[in-house]
Amino acid sequence: MAETALASRPEPQSRASHSLSIRSLSKYYGSLAAVDDVSLEVRQGRFLTLLGPSGSGKTTILMATAGFVQPSAGEILLDDKPITNLPPDKRNFGMVFQGYALFPHMSVEDNIWFPLRVRGVSKSAAAKSVATSLELVQMAHLAKRLPTQLSGGQQQRVALARALVFQPDLLLLDEPLSALDKKLRADLQWELKSLHARLGTTFIYVTHDQEEALSMSDEIVILRDGKIEQQGDPVALYERPATRFVADFLGKSNFIRGQSAGGDAQGFRVKAGEVTLHQAGSQAADQPVLIALRPEKLSVTRARPDLPNAIPGRIAAFNYYGSTFHLQVETGALGDLIVTVPAWKCEIDPAIGNEVWLGWEPDASVVVRDN
Amino acid sequence: MLASQRHTYWLLIVPAVLLMLVFYIYPLIQVLWISVTEPYFGLQNYEALLSRPLLHRIWLTTLRICAITTIITVTLGYLVAYAMARVGERQRTTMMFCILLTFWLSVLIRAFAWVMLLRNGGLINSALMGLGIIDGDLPLLRNEFAVIVGMVHFMMPLAVLPIYSNMSGIDGRYVSAARGLGASPWEAFWHIHLPLSKPGLIAATILVFVFSLGFFITPAILGGGKVVMISEYIQVSFEETLRWGQATMLASSLLFAVLLTLALVARFVDLKKVFGAR
Secondary structure, three states: OHHHHHHOOOOOOOOOOOOEEEEEEEEEEOOEEEEEEEEEEEOOOOEEEEEOOOOOOHHHHHHHHHOOOOOOEEEEEEOOEEOOOOOHHHOOEEEEEOOEOOOOOOOHHHHHHHHHHOOOOOHHHHHHHHHHHHHHOOOHHHOOOOHHHOOHHHHHHHHHHHHHOOOOOEEEEEOOOOOOOHHHHHHHHHHHHHHHHHHOOEEEEEEOOHHHHHHHOOEEEEEEOOEEEEEEOHHHHHHOOOEHHHHHHOOOOEEEEEEEEEEOOOEEEEEEOOEEEEEEOOOOOOOEEEEEEOHHHOEEEOOOOOOOEEEEEEEEEEEEOOOEEEEEEEOOOOOEEEEEEEHHHOOOOOOOOOEEEEEEOOOOEEEEEOO | OHHHHHHHHHHHHHHHHHHHHHHHHHHHHHHHHHHHHOOOOOOHHHHHHHHOHHHHHHHHHHHHHHHHHHHHHHHHHHHHHHHHOOOOHHHHHHHHHHHHHHHHOOHHHHHHHHHHHHOOOOHHHHHHHHOOOOOOOOOOOOOHHHHHHHHHHHHHHHHHHHHHHHHOOOOHHHHHHHHHOOOOHHHHHHHHHHHHOHHHHHHHHHHHHHHHHOOOHHHHHHHOOOOOOHHHHHHHHHHOOOOHHHHHHHHHHHHHHHHHHHHHHHHHOOHHHHOOOO
């Protein structure tokens, strides 16, 4: 539904796209480092997401980029021009605030006119740009309303139109979807991504929602305690998390602790208690190893599967989500493992106490750094 | 259950309502009654309002002083409230304490304190002379200047409190958003913060102006009989010239002036919103 709506919308104006460099950025509040020596390149036209739990420094980085937070150290450059000490109004960045911050005493169209107004464009001269922006977010019919008369999703669109109407060099988005319900959030993810594709403007997006990050970004930067934990494109991050934190924060993972025990070109063996597992990759022998295993990469069968890794277990709990079953399986040797199986082709009877076999390929799991 | 609860609430306000009826509404009706029956029935007392130049002068003085006091007080109050809404929690508590402190001092004491400061040979004049800035005493007392100084001082909390309570409810992100969209600090204030703080500003203006109209002690002491405002003239009519008809007429006209002010303001703004009823 969201996509057909997109197709009928006007073609975007082409916008010059810009790149941003953040170099050794730090921000201290007293002795607490909210951001600790972060360096980051945002190439032009990219959709980059800063993802992390609260207190990870993602919002501080965004606010420093917007000019609302003065960094304690480091530099921010737009197309190689330093902007670190420019006030926010001299940066020409569009920003969508958490909660939108639409001016409550102005109508929708006056809100959108505002950035042009402070740039010296009269209301009549701005009319065309305002109308184009409103059409871009499908809000033309509500131009005369006050923000309080709009739903959350409509306010979000107005905030977007307002942030884009003056053709900003960058668009900064601070958790723009967090106040919306799940269904609307999913629709708007499609729209934001398509808007980005059509405008070509560089987007920097802050969220704590891993699903939003995965669905929209060209690149995700995962932050933890003010530092970059890992960055890369969504698939790379999801499939090859480098650390336990990433494997756990981005999606869900089962973790298995073991000891490496030699191997060959195909992979190596991991001794986890009395069980020996097969893991792709290479690892020197007799090292402690932490394996992360995605719940959807395990197979659940009644009989022993023909897979290098197989372990019997008993269903301890299950949740039904319509499209999937989430099973909690007691394996004894490997502890409790969480398994996600498509509900429509679930081969086993998901009842508590039933005996099942879990199995997975050596390359279904990854070795992660424990931190 | 709801209905009976509502009855309980009505019972709670009965004592206050009775008190108002007996000690406020009844005397007020008496005042209105006397103003049209003393010395005989008719509107002759109100005619004097139109025909006697002395009364014109007193009313004009009153309105002028009230207007100037209101403008100065609300402007200063806005600045104080703006600062208060932005400082840290501790400083805010201190500022609030200082503002409320003035409420604990009797208006009489405050007026006399100003006399001490402003009189010939008082602190200000002797300090200026000591510094060699002036040769003789500046006429700081027994004039409109003194009255306005004293009234502004008294009215400050009445301006600060409504403005502050309105401002503290304004989300700081609006101004940030304006800055982010390209507004200079001044533009962000002018287009965003000022309009959003309008209800507080209007509430403060009404409060200060209406209070100023009936001001008595401060003008009487700091004006020293030279600056006569309406309340002081009412007191003189009641107690010294014993013209009750005129006194009650002036008191009633003061009441009408307040109602007129509110009616005028209500034409332009939603008073229910200003006073927080919605």
